[in-house]
Amino acid sequence: MINNKRVTLSLLFYLLITFSACGKEENNSQIKKNPPPPDEPKIEKDITVYVTTATRSFDLTKQNLEFNTKQSMSPATITLNSSVTYQEMDGFGAAVTGSTCYNLMLMKPADRTKFLTETFSHTEGLGFSYIRISIGCSDFSLSEYTCCDQKGIENFALQSEEKNYIIPILKEILVINPTLKILGSPWTCPKWMKVNNLTEKKPYDSWTSGQLNPDYYQDYATYFVKWIQAFAAQGIEIAAITPQNEPLNRGNSASLFMGWKEERDFVKTALGPQLKDAGLTTKIYAFDHNYNYDNVADQKGYPLNIYEDDEAGQYITGAAYHNYGGNRSELNIVHNQRPDKELLFTETSIGTWNSGRDLNTRLLADMEDVALGTVNNWCKGVIVWNLMLDNDRGPNRQGGCQTCYGAVDIGYDYKTITRNSHYYIIGHLSAVVKPGALRIGTTGYTADGIIYAAFKNTDNTYAFVIMNKLSEDKSITINDGTHNFTYKLPAKSVVSYKWNK
Incomplete structure (x- = not known):
């Protein structure tokens, strides 16, 4: 009886190991065939923003903003044109x-x-x-x-x-x-x-x-x-x-x-x-x-x-x-x-x-x-x-x-x-806008109550200053030809941006 039990237990143990190994092989083959998607790349917050509202709800408040991951097709898009230059600041x-x-x-x-x-x-x-x-x-x-x-x-x-x-x-x-x-x-x-x-x-x-x-x-x-x-x-x-x-x-x-x-x-x-x-x-x-x-x-x-x-x-x-x-x-x-x-x-x-x-x-x-x-x-x-x-x-x-x-x-x-x-x-x-910056051209969105100017700094950064005279928020997109970002201008506000070219 003792020997038969040992045989039986050994057989059960063998079957358990074999089954587990097969399961691992099957799981490993699935991992190889269907690898999980890689981690999404981290987007640096490259845009520095300063915002002030007439009510002081924002008071030269400094923020950071991310570039859009895709090119925006917004009709309220302002595109910078650094090939058109005006005065040096x-x-x-x-x-x-x-x-x-x-x-x-x-x-x-x-x-x-x-x-x-x-x-x-x-x-x-x-x-x-x-x-x-x-x-x-x-x-x-x-x-x-x-x-x-x-x-x-x-x-x-x-x-x-x-x-x-x-x-x-x-x-x-x-x-x-x-x-x-x-x-x-x-x-x-x-x-x-x-x-x-x-x-x-x-x-x-x-x-x-x-x-x-x-x-x-x-x-x-x-x-x-x-x-x-x-x-x-x-x-x-x-x-x-x-x-x-x-x-x-x-x-x-x-x-x-x-x-x-x-x-x-x-x-x-x-x-x-x-x-x-x-x-x-x-x-x-x-x-x-x-x-x-x-x-x-x-x-x-x-x-x-x-x-x-x-x-x-x-x-x-x-x-x-x-x-x-x-x-x-x-x-x-x-x-x-x-x-x-x-x-x-x-x-x-x-x-x-x-x-x-x-x-x-x-x-x-x-x-x-x-x-x-x-x-x-x-x-x-x-x-x-x-x-x-x-x-x-x-x-x-x-x-x-x-x-x-x-x-x-x-x-x-x-x-x-x-x-x-x-x-x-x-x-x-x-x-x-730093000393030596060039005021540059823009194309695209214009509207009554929205006034702005664009600049290219000597350190290879862009600057953009905009004011919203309207009594309601206004979402705008700024495009430099390589990057673009979208920001909701608060009502009756002034907003400044600076980012790497």
Whole structure:
């Protein structure tokens, strides 16, 4: 009995092993014949997105987006065309006035560094890349002054506002963004250089209005050279200047009337030659005032008139404009007549008169008129007015703007920051469109209320900035010829994209 049981058990064990082996072979053969599909390839989120809505439900919110896996056939497709190129971009930013620097210096160093990094860093922030400062005082300085208030150009010297506020702030910004471009503009020449008019040429002892005495053209050109060199000695390069801020505005707290004939003669006989003789490569931009030339009949086409003079024109890189009068279409008119000359947009303000702190009112209006409107009309750079003011819209002075808001406003604690429309519109450009980028062509979808511009950066990335003025969301597809992606634009929003080419 024992032996029979062993045989029986052995037989059962043999059959079990054989059956299991057959099952394994059958299963293995099925695996070989029908292998499972490979894992789906992982799609990198190559698109960086920034989105802001007028309601602040999105507040410069940074997102990532994936390319579509298939070419989209959406009728709302915008296709980039990099073979069509327009202007090369210099950058985007704000004016760093004496008032701005005063407010920044009242912040705790760590808070100030955090704000400046968020604003100017290309890697950790929005990459603001172009700023404007005043040569001497502006209407947002702590006092009225020039760098040579004592008669005699030998008395030129930087003043306390430069030494204690502007230069320290510029140095801190340049540590964060060493490639920052700086443009300088004077609000007035020294008073001892002023006359009441060019016929009587009587001394004019006032900060407001007056005209530059031609007898002092050479001294005033030396003033510019000394100012540029003084900043260079502090490690601060001045990329460009304008001969006069708002030359047709006689009423600013610090101001000087300089008609186009005066600016032409000053540039060709003094400023241009002296910059050249000093070995300075600082660019000169003419005009620096409104699209409508303040409706002064004999000042229409101000920069174009200067360009016609070959002696003056050789020193002028281009023209700068503000938007306090007229229409931005003037930019396109000037470009079409002189495409060899550059265009900059150098000043615009928000304030109590235009609901400057109401993002629902200002975001889309300013994006359309100031940001995309100037870029799409050939401007290489866009600069708004004060980067930072306090909650009392200052420091400000009698005779200057007392109703202006900053791109940001700083609270009474010098820590709490309110971002206004100008900060958003510059940030949406500077975050994705880098200095040296080319504005490029587009084809395809257009619609009322949808405004956009496309760019190719020097690092082989594309940038695209679009605004949706509509009260409803709008789904659009962007195609670069190789990749495409689809995004639903929120109602009343601005959206910026950057992705690898």
